[in-house]
Amino acid sequence: MKEKKDNIFRRLYYGLWKENPILVLCLGLCPTLAVSTTAAYALTMGAFTTAVLILTNVFVSALKKIIPKEQRLLGYLLLAASFTVAGQLFLKAYFPDFSEALGIFIPLTAVNGVIYDRAERCAYVSNPGLALFDGIGTGIGYTFIITLLGAIREIIAFGTIFGIRLIPADYTISFTALAPGACIILAFIMALANKIRGGHRS
Amino acid sequence: MKINKKLWFLIIPIFCIALITGSFFYTRGIIKANEAAKANGVIADVFPDAVRYSEATYNKRFLALYLEEQGYETTDVVVDHVVYARNEQNAVKGLIVYVNCYKKFGGLIQMAVGIQNNGTINGYTILDISDAKGLESKVKDDDFKNQFIGKNVSAFVLSDEPHNDAEIEAPNGARDASGTVVNGINTAIITLEFIDESMGGLLE
Numbered sequence: 304m305k306e307k308k309d310n311i312f313r314r315l316y317y318g319l320w321k322e323n324p325i326l327v328l329c330l331g332l333c334p335t336l337a338v339s340t341t342a343a344y345a346l347t348m349g350a351f352t353t354a355v356l357i358l359t360n361v362f363v364s365a366l367k368k369i370i371p372k373e374q375r376l377l378g379y380l381l382l383a384a385s386f387t388v389a390g391q392l393f394l395k396a397y398f399p400d401f402s403e404a405l406g407i408f409i410p411l412t413a414v415n416g417v418i419y420d421r422a423e424r425c426a427y428v429s430n431p432g433l434a435l436f437d438g439i440g441t442g443i444g445y446t447f448i449i450t451l452l453g454a455i456r457e458i459i460a461f462g463t464i465f466g467i468r469l470i471p472a473d474y475t476i477s478f479t480a481l482a483p484g485a486c487i488i489l490a491f492i493m494a495l496a497n498k499i500r501g502g503h504r505s
Numbered sequence: 506m507k508i509n510k511k512l513w514f515l516i517i518p519i520f521c522i523a524l525i526t527g528s529f530f531y532t533r534g535i536i537k538a539n540e541a542a543k544a545n546g547v548i549a550d551v552f553p554d555a556v557r558y559s560e561a562t563y564n565k566r567f568l569a570l571y572l573e574e575q576g577y578e579t580t581d582v583v584v585d586h587v588v589y590a591r592n593e594q595n596a597v598k599g600l601i602v603y604v605n606c607y608k609k610f611g612g613l614i615q616m617a618v619g620i621q622n623n624g625t626i627n628g629y630t631i632l633d634i635s636d637a638k639g640l641e642s643k644v645k646d647d648d649f650k651n652q653f654i655g656k657n658v659s660a661f662v663l664s665d666e667p668h669n670d671a672e673i674e675a676p677n678g679a680r681d682a683s684g685t686v687v688n689g690i691n692t693a694i695i696t697l698e699f700i701d702e703s704m705g706g707l708l709e
Contacts, residue, residue, distance in 0.1 A: 366513070366516075366517065369512065369513040369516060369517075370513050370517070371513065374513075378513070378517060381517050381518065381521050382517065382521065384521075385520075385521035385524050385525055386524070388525050388528070389524050389525055389527075389528035392528045392529060392531075392532040392536070393528065393532060395532065395536050395539070396532035396535035396536050396539065397535070399536075399539045399543070403633075472677075475677070477677055477679075
């Protein structure tokens with residue numbers, strides 16, 4: 304069978320849907336479940352992770368010729384951690400409320416599995432252009448799912464979405480704001496995605 | 506141009522150090538300004554009608570012992586520091602008590618409580634809270650805060666059906682956090698008593 308040529312549209316499609324980091328690869332679930340109590344927090348976390356992911360992908364790809372194969376993980380770690388620290392400082396400066404709200408999960412982005420997976424499977428073996436679009440696709444896919452999860456949890460737990468009240472507070476179920484509720488809702492989203500996809504791709 | 510791969514130990518760390526250092530110096534001023542604004546915002550939030558503020562001096566060890574006598578161990582609450590809120594004549598109108606409160610099932614709530622000389626609660630601000638993201642907003646809501654503001658009681662308690670000023674209704678899903686906030690406010694009331702006594706009734 305003729306192997307399909309890797310291109311930017313394929314990378315975008317794979318990142319957004321076919322190899323979605325949360326729904327298919329199940330990567331980065333810790334911050335996904337912990338931070339997505341509201342849509343705003345989830346969107347901020349998704350955007351931050353996307354930025355770190357894109358920068359790490361591009362720099363790993365650009366520097367792959369000088370990073371030895373045996374020490375490539377160390378290279379990924381150095382770059383991801385540096386971009387995370389720099390991003391955290393900018394977030395603290397320009398969005399202090401979100402920085403405070405997201406707390407420890409911002410610096411934990413440095414060890415998010417999504418970043419290392421994309422660096423290993425795409426950035427290290429592709430040119431910077433492909434790595435860029437792979438980061439964009441994967442980041443948007445990650446951000447979309449985490450924001451969807453956050454929106455559903457916020458509506459059920461608080462009756463609001465992005466702070467706008469939809470349901471009276473007396474009719475909310477706080478359980479979904481906690482970790483078990485997050486797992487259950489994510490499971491439903493994954494099941495729905497698998498149904499649309501026509502079964503899980505092993 | 507062929508690059509010696511051994512140089513990667515130099516190139517990438519130097520790049521990372523430069524990136525982090527550059528980001529730090531670029532954002533340092535902005536972050537400091539944000540923190541100062543937040544500190545001023547806290548004070549203005551809990552005691553808006555005071556014109557100047559000064560740090561209170563008191564014996565922290567004696568205050569801790571006094572709190573223990575009232576039933577608040579250091580594993581429950583710790584008073585970090587106290588600020589006098591003063592009027593134009595420089596007389597003390599009340600206190601802003603910064604309290605670290607430990608939750609029953611783990612976690613910490615840092616809060617600042619504004620309390621007038623006569624024991625009336627002016628308000629409080631949550632400085633930091635370790636709770637499920639989103640749930641912590643329930644103890645920051647005005648609905649919960651307004652149960653304390655303007656009240657003068659010896660101690661607040663949580664109640665499912667409040668019948669008087671001292672009884673506070675906990676929001677759904679945040680009973681532990683709201684109980685901790687109540688502890689913090691009661692600590693501020695006790696701190697006012699302690700400072701008033703230790704200052705020989707200096708407070709008006």
